[in-house]
Structures are given as C-alpha cells and as structure tokens.
Amino acid sequence: xxxxxxxxxxxxxxxxxxxxxxxxxxxxxxxxxxxxxxxxxxxxxxxxxxxxxxxxxxxxxxxxxxxxxxxxxxxxxxxxxxxxxxxxxxxxxxxxxxx
Amino acid sequence: xxxxxxxxxxxxxxxxxxxxxxxxxxxxxxxxxxxxxxxxxxxxxxxxxxxxxxxxxxxxxxxxxxxxxxxxxxxxxxxxxxxxxxxxxxxxxxxxxxxxxxxxxxxxxxxxxxxxxxxxxxxxxxxxxxxxxxxxxxxxxxxxxxxxxxxxxxxxxxxxxxxxxxxxxxxxxxxxxxxxxxxxxxxxxxxxxxxxxxxxxxxxxxxxxxxxxxxxxxxxxxxxxxxxxxxxxxxxxxxxxxxxxxxxxxxxxxxxxxxxxxxxxxxxxxxxxxxxxxxxxxxxxxxxxxxxxxxxxxxxxxxxxxxxxxxxxxxxxxxxxxxxxxxxxxxxxxxxxxxxxxxxxxxxxxxxxxxxxxxxxxxxxxxxxxxxxxxxxxxxxxxxxxxxxxxxxxxxxxxxxxxxxxxxxxxxxxxxxxxxxxxxxxxxxxxxxxxxxxxxxxxxxxxxxxxxxxxxxxxxxxxxxxxxxxxxxxxxxxxxxxxxxxxxxxxxxxxxxxxxxxxxxxxxxxxxxxxxxxxxxxxxxxxxxxxxxxxxxxxxxxxxxxxxxxxxxxx
Numbered sequence: 019x020x021x022x023x024x025x026x027x028x029x030x031x032x033x034x035x036x037x038x039x040x041x042x043x044x045x046x047x048x049x050x051x052x053x054x055x056x057x058x059x060x061x062x063x064x065x066x067x068x069x070x071x072x073x074x075x076x077x078x079x080x081x082x083x084x085x086x087x088x089x090x091x092x093x094x095x096x097x098x099x100x101x102x103x104x105x106x107x108x109x110x111x112x113x114x115x116x117x
Numbered sequence: 118x119x120x121x122x123x124x125x126x127x128x129x130x131x132x133x134x135x136x137x138x139x140x141x142x143x144x145x146x147x148x149x150x151x152x153x154x155x156x157x158x159x160x161x162x163x164x165x166x167x168x169x170x171x172x173x174x175x176x177x178x179x180x181x182x183x184x185x186x187x188x189x190x191x192x193x194x195x196x197x198x199x200x201x202x203x204x205x206x207x208x209x210x211x212x213x214x215x216x217x218x219x220x221x222x223x224x225x226x227x228x229x230x231x232x233x234x235x236x237x238x239x240x241x242x243x244x245x246x247x248x249x250x251x252x253x254x255x256x257x258x259x260x261x262x263x264x265x266x267x268x269x270x271x272x273x274x275x276x277x278x279x280x281x282x283x284x285x286x287x288x289x290x291x292x293x294x295x296x297x298x299x300x301x302x303x304x305x306x307x308x309x310x311x312x313x314x315x316x317x318x319x320x321x322x323x324x325x326x327x328x329x330x331x332x333x334x335x336x337x338x339x340x341x342x343x344x345x346x347x348x349x350x351x352x353x354x355x356x357x358x359x360x361x362x363x364x365x366x367x368x369x370x371x372x373x374x375x376x377x378x379x380x381x382x383x384x385x386x387x388x389x390x391x392x393x394x395x396x397x398x399x400x401x402x403x404x405x406x407x408x409x410x411x412x413x414x415x416x417x418x419x420x421x422x423x424x425x426x427x428x429x430x431x432x433x434x435x436x437x438x439x440x441x442x443x444x445x446x447x448x449x450x451x452x453x454x455x456x457x458x459x460x461x462x463x464x465x466x467x468x469x470x471x472x473x474x475x476x477x478x479x480x481x482x483x484x485x486x487x488x489x490x491x492x493x494x495x496x497x498x499x500x501x502x503x504x505x506x507x508x509x510x511x512x513x514x515x516x517x518x519x520x521x522x523x524x525x526x527x528x529x530x531x532x533x534x535x536x537x538x539x540x541x542x543x544x545x546x547x548x549x550x551x552x553x554x555x556x557x558x559x560x561x562x563x564x565x566x567x568x569x570x571x572x573x574x575x576x577x578x579x580x581x582x583x584x585x586x587x588x589x590x591x592x593x594x595x596x597x598x599x600x601x602x603x604x605x606x607x608x609x610x611x612x613x614x615x616x617x618x619x620x621x622x623x624x625x626x627x628x629x630x631x632x633x634x635x636x637x638x639x640x641x642x643x644x645x646x647x648x649x650x651x652x653x654x655x656x657x658x659x660x661x662x663x664x665x666x667x668x669x670x671x672x
Contacts (some may be wrong), residue, residue: 032323039316050313055319059326066330074335080329080526085283089315095147096294096307102236103304109312
C-alpha cells in the first residue's frame with residue numbers, strides 16, 4: 019500500500035460524506051455525513067503523521083474526535099428540539115425562513 | 118524518567134484565561150445560586166469578566182508594543198499587536214452586547230425563551246412563562262463563545278485554529294435557537310446554522326489535513342517556510358489552503374459561503390444576532406488576516422484569483438440583494454455580507470496599511486452593528502389592547518417611527534449613515550482606510566468597485582432613514598394588512614399544520630409599532646455605540662495612530 023491508496027480512500031470517504039450532506043433530507047443522516055467527513059479527515063491525518071514520522075497529526079486526530087463528540091451534543095439537542103416541535107426531522111420541512 | 122514541565126507564559130494568556138475561567142465558574146453559578154438571584158449574579162459576573170479581559174489587554178499593551186509579540190505554549194498562540202487590538206475589540210463589543218442580551222422589557226421579558234427545551238405552544242411553555250423562568254445559561258454560553266473568539270485571531274497553528282473555531286461556534290448554534298418569540302423560526306435558524314457550520318468546519322479540517330500533509334507541521338511559521346520550497350505535492354498545498362480559506366470565509370459570511378447569514382440573522386434572538394454579527398466577524402477576520410499575511414503569502418499568485426473573486430462577489434451580491442429586502446433583520450444581514458466584501462478589499466491589499474485599516478473598520482462596524490440590532494430589538498408590535506408583541510421587523514412597520522421616538526430612530530439613522538460611509542461618521546473613516554489601502558496595494562479595481570457598491574448600498578440605507586422620518590405613520594390597519602398575507606403564505610407554503618401556522622403568524626389585526634420600555638441596559642449600550650460611531654468619525658486620529666503602531670504580525 020502506498021501513500022496514494024490512503025489518500026484516495028480518505029478522499030472517497032470524504033466525498034461520500036459531503037454528498038450525504040448535500041443530497042439527503044433527514045437532518046440525522048445529514049449529520050452522519052458530517053461525521054463521515056470528519057473521520058475521513060482523521061484517516062488522512064494519521065496517514066500523513068506516519069509519512070512525516072511525527073505525532074502532530076495523530077494528536078490532531080484526537081482533538082477532532084473530542085470536537086466531534088461536542089458537536090454531536092449540540093447538534094442532537096437542536097435536531098431533537100425541532101423534531102419535538104414538528105414531528106419531523108426533514109430539512110425540507112424546515113422552510114419558514116425564506117430567501 | 119523525569120517530567121519536564123512546559124514553560125507557560127500565563128501573563129500573555131490572561132485575557133483568554135479570564136473569560137474562559139469565568140465561563141466555567143458561571144456554569145457552577147448556574148447550579149448553586151438560587152433561581153431568583155441568578156440573573157443578577159450572572160450578569161454582574163459576566164460583565165466583570167469581560168471588563169477584566171479588557172483590563173488584561175491594556176496591561177499587556179506596552180510590553181507587546183515594545184517587544185513586537187510573544188509566542189505562548191510553543192507556537193500555539195501568538196500574542197502580537199494585531200492580536201491585542203482584536204482581543205480588546207472583541208471584549209469591548211462583547212461587553213456592550215452583553216448589556217443588550219441581559220436587558221428586559223418593562224414587562225420583565227428578556228429576548229430568550231423561558232425554557233428553551235419546551236415545545237413551542239405547549240402547556241409546559243405557558244407554565245414556564247407564567248412562572249417567570251429565565252434561561253440564564255445564556256451568560257456562560259456567551260462567555261464561552263467570547264473565549265473562543267479571543268483565541269481565534271491569536272492562533273499560531275492549525276490545531277488551535279480548528280479548536281478555537283469550534284469553541285466559538287458551538288455556543289452560537291445553541292444561542293441562535295433560544296428566541297422567546299417566533300420560536301419555530303429560531304429553532305430552524307439554529308438547525309441551518311449548525312448543519313452548514315459543521316459542514317464548513319469539516320471542509321476546513323480536510324484542508325488543514327492536506328496542508329499538514331504538505332508541510333509536515335501544523336505551525337504557521339513552518340508552513341510559511343515550507344510554501345517557499347516547492348516539492349512534488351504542490352496540489353495538496355493549494356487545495357488545502359483553499360479549503361482552509363473557505364472555512365474562514367464561511368464564518369465571515371463572504372459570498373459564496375453566505376447562504377446561512379440572512380436566515381440565521383433573522384431567526385436568532387436579536388441581541389444574539391448583534392453579538393455574533395459583530396464579534397464573530399472581528400474574530401474571523403483576525404484569523405483570516407493572520408493566515409493571509411503570515412502563512413500563505415508564498416501562494417499569493419495562485420490564491421489572488423480566489424480572493425479577488427470572493428471579494429467582488431461579496432460586495433456585489435450583498436449590496437444588490439440587500440436592496441430588495443423587506444425585512445429589517447434580513448436587510449441588515451445582507452448589508453453585513455456587503456461589509457464583509459468591503460473589509461476583504463483591505464485584506465487583499467496585503468500591506469501594513471491594510472492591516473490597520475481592517476482593524477479600525479472592524480471596530481467601527483462592530484459598534485454600529487450592535488447598536489443597530491439593539492434598536493431593532495426595541496421596536497415592537499403592539500396590539501389593540503396595548504400588549505407588546507414581537508419585534509416589528511417588516512420595513513413598512515418602521516414608517517414614521519422617527520416622529521414618535523426621535524432618539525431611537527435618530528440613533529438608528531446614525532448607525533445606517535455609518536454603514537453607508539457618510540462623512541463625520543466612523544464608517545466613512547473605516548471605508549476610506551480599506552479602500553486607500555487597496556489602492557496602495559495595487560488592488561485599485563477592487564477599491565473602485567467598493568466605492569460603487571457603497572454608493573449602491575447608501576441607497577437602501579437612506580431609504581430607511583426617509584421611511585422613518587419623512588413618511589407618515591400608517592393608519593392602524595395598514596402595517597398588519599401589509600404584513601399579514603405574507604406571513605400566511607409562508608406558513609401555508611411550508612405545508613405546516615394549522616397549529617404551527619398560528620404560532621408563526623402571531624400578528625393580530627390592528628397592530629401598531631412602538632418602542633418598548635426596558636430596564637435601560639439596552640439604552641446604555643445603544644448610547645455607547647452611537648458615541649463610538651460619532652467620536653471615531655470626528656476624531657479618528659488618536660485611535661488610528663494607536664492601531665497603526667500595533668499592526669505588525671509576528672511572522
């Protein structure tokens with residue numbers, strides 16, 4: 019396995035996550051897409067960390083995990099409060115703010 | 118094996134430590150102080166913490182001015198001139214916003230839901246309202262957000278940049294969803310802000326990983342060195358740098374990353390809108406300035422295309438769309454997008470004059486923004502029985518308000534003139550600074566376009582002033598008639614249930630517009646903002662001098 023394989027895999031995972039965010043309608047699924055993007059980045063960070071032979075990238079990966087956990091707390095709180103109001107978590111139903 | 122304690126320069130961290138420490142203590146206050154006294158204690162404590170941060174910045178000032186700057190915690194944080202100016206600005210603006218956030222109307226209502234977790238329209242919400250509950254968690258959240266903002270412009274490596282971005286964003290997502298009135302709009306704005314914000318920070322993180330892969334280090338100084346020695350991986354660097362810039366431009370609200378701005382500004386509780394419009398922009402521009410000036414100047418030739426395109430689009434789109442808005446908060450949101458474009462011309466200029474011009478512009482723009490949203494919060498609908506309802510945000514409802522409430526309308530007009538850049542207001546000095554820096558830096562087409570866009574923007578600012586002072590207040594039915602059908606359209610078009618529709622369309626017939634009486638904090642805050650706008654417009658020289666001596670980045 020060369021560096022390229024890891025880069026391509028991380029790129030594919032990141033693209034799947036980004037596509038999920040942009041195309042899916044359920045807020046929870048959209049949120050899962052964001053998490054996939056973050057984890058693809060973690061793979062990339064660990065790969066580069068190994069490539070450069072130092073730990074900076076791995077440390078950043080740990081920080082990303084912590085931040086992702088904090089994001090889940092805030093995000094689910096918001097999504098759940100909307101779901102309790104409307105009985106729906108679809109981002110299409112949430113359209114009172116018009117542009 | 119011996120443990121070597123790292124050397125930490127606590128003194129230079131003090132502004133950040135004071136605010137974040139106070140935020141942590143404030144969470145404890147929430148748990149231990151009795152409910153009745155909680156608001157007073159929290160307000161006094163938060164205000165003292167922010168004032169303490171301002172004092173800490175002042176105490177560090179002369180040392181940093183003579184030494185040029187200090188690196189703290191290895192290379193994680195850089196405390197230099199621009200950092201201190203930005204931290205002082207953020208703490209000052211946060212303190213002023215805190216006054217508006219804390220204020221209550223004469224009926225004892227603040228801007229936040231009595232219990233943000235309750236379902237809108239439920240019995241529990243009504244009970245919480247009658248019990249007079251208050252969501253005092255607002256204060257620690259504001260302090261945490263401010264702490265993140267203080268770190269953001271001081272970051273010296275990409276790890277701290279990412280963490281600071283999240284620390285400032287996460288509390289803002291929550292605060293956005295806590296409005297007392299029009300709660301569905303507020304929750305919706307919170308969800309949009311959260312999903313788009315998380316998406317943008319994931320993009321930025323991927324960019325950080327790519328830049329790290331290229332440079333083999335997260336620190337700005339090492340990356341700047343690495344950009345000067347081309348290797349075979351230039352694509353990594355370029356794509357990574359663009360993605361990091363995209364993350365920062367999202368926070369600034371630059372086109373094409375501005376889609377969240379109008380929705381979030383409209384849905385959030387108005388005092389929070391003022392807070393985040395001013396302080397987030399200051400912090401994000403601080404971080405952007407440092408990245409553009411110290412990390413990627415080696416890529417200037419490649420990235421100029423991106424920055425120029427974004428700047429032009431931001432100015433043009435912000436100005437043009439603001440012209441057709443009918444909602445006051447959306448109009449101010451698009452105006453803030455246009456202002457992001459004006460400030461970007463100073464960033465693109467890439468010279469020392471550009472830095473000090475941007476720093477000054479951020480201060481005056483922040484003061485005017487907080488004041489303007491403060492006035493918007495006070496202008497309310499009143500029904501036939503004299504009960505004060507939500508904010509009167511439709512433009513037609515502002516007609517003739519200048520005759521009945523000359524002070525509030527006068528202050529609002531002053532802020533609008535400052536936005537428009539009329540001479541003798543601070544906005545003029547700020548605009549003159551960034552545009553002349555852009556001309557000196559060789560970006561004269563941007564400056565020219567900026568002047569044209571400002572002229573276009575002046576059109577809708579002046580239109581509001583004319584509406585407030587020179588048009589007659591409509592008869593009682595008129596504003597409701599103008600606004601009501603539209604609200605119904607929105608509710609029906611959304612396919613929501615009738616119960617939801619009534620919640621949204623809380624307008625009853627025969628609404629009039631009035632300025633609500635408050636405990637007075639908001640009036641003090643608006644007065645401070647107006648004073649800043651006038652003083653910095655008439656005597657800008659001392660402040661400009663002070664800033665220009667503090668505008669050199671530590672490389």
